[in-house]
Amino acid sequence: MKIALRTILTLIVSALGAYAFGALGIPGGMLMGGALAVMIASLIGLPALVPTRLRDVLFICVGLSMGASVAPDTLTLIGQWPITLGALAAELVVIVVLCGVVLRRLFKFDPGTAYLSSFPGHLSFIVALASTGIGNSRQITIIQVQRVAVLTLFAPIGALFLPVGQYSGASSEPMVLTTLAMVAAGCALVGWAFTRFKVPAAYVLGSMLFATVMKLTGNFPGALPPLFIDLTFIGxxxxxxxxxAGITRxxxxxxxxxxxxxTTITVAVTTLFAIGVSFFVSMPIGQLWLGLSPGGLESMGSLGIALGYDTAFIAAxxxxxxxMLTFAIPLVVMLIKANEAKAAAAAGQ
Incomplete structure (x- = not known):
């Protein structure tokens, strides 16, 4: 099947799911519905595809939308970030240890597969390490993708029981389209520059940085067109x-x-940490949860936009x-290799 046809079919399925769930009134329902529809279609045989160029455009749109949704009091709340960042570091340790032990003892995964599956994020880095012979790369990929999908699908449902943030659609004035086009061009340029410097999630972060600067300096006023947001969520x-796609049942x-x-352990740990941290900072618990959650930046950033939370906090x-994972993952891999070498030496004696 040609790339264009596969892409169009994928987007149609996503749009159908997005508008079906959007009609239910669930916060972030369009993102959730699109992801669920394409996931199910992929598992039953749809050769779903989002080409790299389109993916980059979507990342630019997400970054732009996040920048447009930055809370006006972001700078005054930065002083509370050391508390939340400290909680994030402790949370990562708890998640990796708990999930690694459970996958090893309950499901009999080998150490490489268990611990590389437990790291909450940095999928491409993890898969690259797994391809060198550390663990089962196929199982690791499935578990990591499942984690992001589940967080994206169920975070909006959890949001039904939480107060929605105050930043989404804060401006009632529609944005001038020429302003949107000029900012989008700047976002694309900065995102491309970030790719040259090998910045993680380059297009998302570059776009958000440019859009945030424009927003805070008063050069990006008004509310984003609803159609722009809807198309971004569908994509x-x-x-x-x-x-x-390509994963058999x-x-x-x-x-x-x-x-x-x-994933259940990860969600539980994240929720407990978000609740605990909420006693020490003046932020909505939903915003804390999205900031501490181990979903993808683009996925959690999109949910932050839909739920009206401070996207600068979430992105940071x-x-x-x-x-943190960039330093932690190689360290754990080294420990796994050392233990395997010791076990092999002991078996040879």
Whole structure:
């Protein structure tokens, strides 16, 4: 099937799911519906596809939307970030240890598969390490993709029981389209520059940085067109769901139970930390949860836009998580290799 046709079919499925769930009135329902529809379609045989160029455009749109949704009091709340960043570091340790132990003892995963599946994020880095012979790369990929999908699908449902943030649609004045086009061009340029410097999530972060500067300096006024937001959510839903393309139902079921338990542990730990931190900072618990959650930056950023939370806070904490994992993952891999070498030496004696 040609790339164009696969892409169009993927986007149509995502749009149908997005508008079906959007009609239910669930916060973030369009993103959730699109992702769920494409995920199911992929598992039953749809060759879902979101080409790299389109993916980059979607990332620019997400970054732009996040910048447009930055809270006006972001700068005054930065002083509270050390508390939340400290909680994020402690949370990551708890998640990796708990999930790794459970996957090893309950599901009998080998150490490499168990711990690389437990790291909350940095999928491309993890898969690259797994391809060198550390763990089962296929199982690791399925569990990691499942984690992001589940967080994207169920975070909006949880939001039904939480107060929605105050920043989404704060401006009732429609944005001038020429302003939107000029900011979008700047976002694309800065995002491209970030790719040259190998910045993680370059297009999302570059776009958000440029849009945030424009917003805080008064050069990006007004509310984003609803159609722009809807199309971004449809595209992101297609992208999230398409990650299940090529995964057979047998492969999915083989790793799904372990992935479900690991994701449940991850959600529980994140929720407990968000509740705990809420006693020490003056931020909505939903915003804390999205900032501390181990979903993808683009996915959690999109939910932050839909739910009306401070996207600068969410983005900063996801970037910090990626940096922490960049140092932690190789360290754990070294420990796994050392233990395997010791075990091999002992077996040879």
């Amino acid at each position: 992101m839903g297609a992208l999230i769901g398409s990650r299940f 047998a492969e999915f079921m083989q790793a799904a139970w372990g992935g479900t338990v690991a 904490h996801h970037v910090a998580r990626l940096l």
